[in-house]
Amino acid sequence: MRKVSIEIPETLYRRLEALAGRIGADSVYELVVDLLREGVSRLEEDLDAGHELSEEEVSRIRERLRSLGYLD
Amino acid sequence: MVSRPHGGRLVKRVLPRDRMEDILRDSRGLPQLDVDDTIYRDLENIGYGVYSPLTGFLDSVELESVLYTMRLSNDLPWTIPIVLDIDEEARRSIGIGDTVLLMYGGQPVGLLMVEEVYRYDKGLYAEKVFKTTDPAHPGVARVMSMGDYLVGGSVEYIPMVRDGYEDYFLTPRETRVLFRERGWETVVAFQTRNVPHLGHEYVQKTALTFVDGLFINPVIGRKKRGDFRDEVILEAYKTLINRFYPRGSVVMSIVRYAMRYAGPREAIHHAIMRKNFGATHFIVGRDHAGVGNYYGRYEAQEIFSEFPDLGITPLFFREFFYCRGCGGMSNEKICPHDRDLRIYISGTKIRESLSRGIVPPGEMMRREVAETILSFDNPFVD
Ligand SMILES: [Zn+2]
Numbered sequence: 001m002r003k004v005s006i007e008i009p010e011t012l013y014r015r016l017e018a019l020a021g022r023i024g025a026d027s028v029y030e031l032v033v034d035l036l037r038e039g040v041s042r043l044e045e046d047l048d049a050g051h052e053l054s055e056e057e058v059s060r061i062r063e064r065l066r067s068l069g070y071l072d
Numbered sequence: 073m074v075s076r077p078h079g080g081r082l083v084k085r086v087l088p089r090d091r092m093e094d095i096l097r098d099s100r101g102l103p104q105l106d107v108d109d110t111i112y113r114d115l116e117n118i119g120y121g122v123y124s125p126l127t128g129f130l131d132s133v134e135l136e137s138v139l140y141t142m143r144l145s146n147d148l149p150w151t152i153p154i155v156l157d158i159d160e161e162a163r164r165s166i167g168i169g170d171t172v173l174l175m176y177g178g179q180p181v182g183l184l185m186v187e188e189v190y191r192y193d194k195g196l197y198a199e200k201v202f203k204t205t206d207p208a209h210p211g212v213a214r215v216m217s218m219g220d221y222l223v224g225g226s227v228e229y230i231p232m233v234r235d236g237y238e239d240y241f242l243t244p245r246e247t248r249v250l251f252r253e254r255g256w257e258t259v260v261a262f263q264t265r266n267v268p269h270l271g272h273e274y275v276q277k278t279a280l281t282f283v284d285g286l287f288i289n290p291v292i293g294r295k296k297r298g299d300f301r302d303e304v305i306l307e308a309y310k311t312l313i314n315r316f317y318p319r320g321s322v323v324m325s326i327v328r329y330a331m332r333y334a335g336p337r338e339a340i341h342h343a344i345m346r347k348n349f350g351a352t353h354f355i356v357g358r359d360h361a362g363v364g365n366y367y368g369r370y371e372a373q374e375i376f377s378e379f380p381d382l383g384i385t386p387l388f389f390r391e392f393f394y395c396r397g398c399g400g401m402s403n404e405k406i407c408p409h410d411r412d413l414r415i416y417i418s419g420t421k422i423r424e425s426l427s428r429g430i431v432p433p434g435e436m437m438r439r440e441v442a443e444t445i446l447s448f449d450n451p452f453v454d
Binding site for chain 2 (some may be wrong): 013061070071
């Protein structure tokens with residue numbers, strides 16, 4: 001295991017604490033690790049699915065940027 | 073990598089062209105609402121994802137969360153309420169579940185799916201957002217003149233109104249592609265409502281020294297009498313960039329937005345908007361987004377400590393001035409000399425000089441920039 005320390009907003013911490021109590025997680029720590037695991041998988045899926053822009057959209061944008069002189 | 077959009081996804085709520093014609097043909101049956109300048113510009117910013125993750129105007133739960141915690145109910149930082157107000161008469165003409173056609177200057181500008189109509193406390197709103205209920209504060213004055221109800225619901229923007237600045241506007245999708253094409257990993261954004269003087273130039277160049285690209289993002293919108301006209305600001309910047317900035321390190325494009333003058337809260341909002349454009353850093357100067365003496369000189373910088381999770385790095389600057397002791401441009405953090413050796417840059421003096429057709433002192437503004445401004449018959453808003 002690797003130990004990291006991060007700053008999170010007070011409001012979020014309080015919600016995590018309350019949530020940990022409600023779902024019976026042993027600690028905020030355990031809940032955070034679960035949530036991170038879930039979040040990381042979701043982001044990886046998004047990236048794999050090429051969620052952002054299609055090739056066609058990108059080339060249309062490139063063309064506009066060129067016509068306006070933003071790109072050579 | 074440029075910044076991830078705020079909340080993770082870049083929102084797009086723009087009515088597709090093929091649907092636009094159908095909607096407009098059938099729109100006669102829809103209830104209509106006239107929106108003001110502020111809301112119209114908010115609508116565009118929701119549409120193109122400048123306000124990601126917002127997909128519409130805040131409902132009562134989100135408004136309360138923003139007012140009390142400066143965050144959306146999912147905990148994401150959000151400091152300025154994006155709301156649509158209506159009066160009693162309009163309230164009677166719309167119902168929950170309706171699709172409403174939003175009109176601006178007699179033209180359709182958006183569709184609103186009505187999810188909630190609710191009352192709100194203007195005094196509380198003003199106190200929380202502006203830290204004052206003084207009606208002399210322009211942001212407070214607007215809130216006090218708003219209708220008594222707010223409408224929450226998602227929107228689709230109809231890009232129909234033209235203002236002549238279309239070629240200066242890039243959407244967040246476009247700036248993101250542009251930054252990537254230029255190979256920029258780090259981008260610092262600068263927000264402005266003014267013509268550039270030497271102080272602005274030094275702030276920008278100091279920041280640019282440490283990142284790959286500079287994104288100058290003038291706010292186009294309603295101005296006060298005596299302000300520089302939008303086209304003057306753009307031309308002045310073009311001169312500065314073409315003559316004095318390294319080609320390929322700068323992008324200038326506009327954003328249409330109505331200032332709230334909410335000081336610290338608005339500084340966070342400005343940073344979020346630039347994060348959505350793809351910027352990784354954001355310049356915050358003295359009295360950012362302030363007005364009068366409502367906020368402390370550096371309050372808009374201090375508030376960032378409450379948002380370690382903002383996702384864009386603020387760069388705090390002190391005012392630049394010319395110092396005869398230093399022999400060049402300097403600022404309080406790096407200059408050891410007495411005040412009487414310094415020439416402070418005064419926006420008022422620059423304006424005064426230009427309004428008499430005179431080029432301001434070279435320690436305040438570049439001659440080339442001043443001459444560009446003076447090439448306009450009247451550079452000021454009447
Ligand atoms: Zn000095």
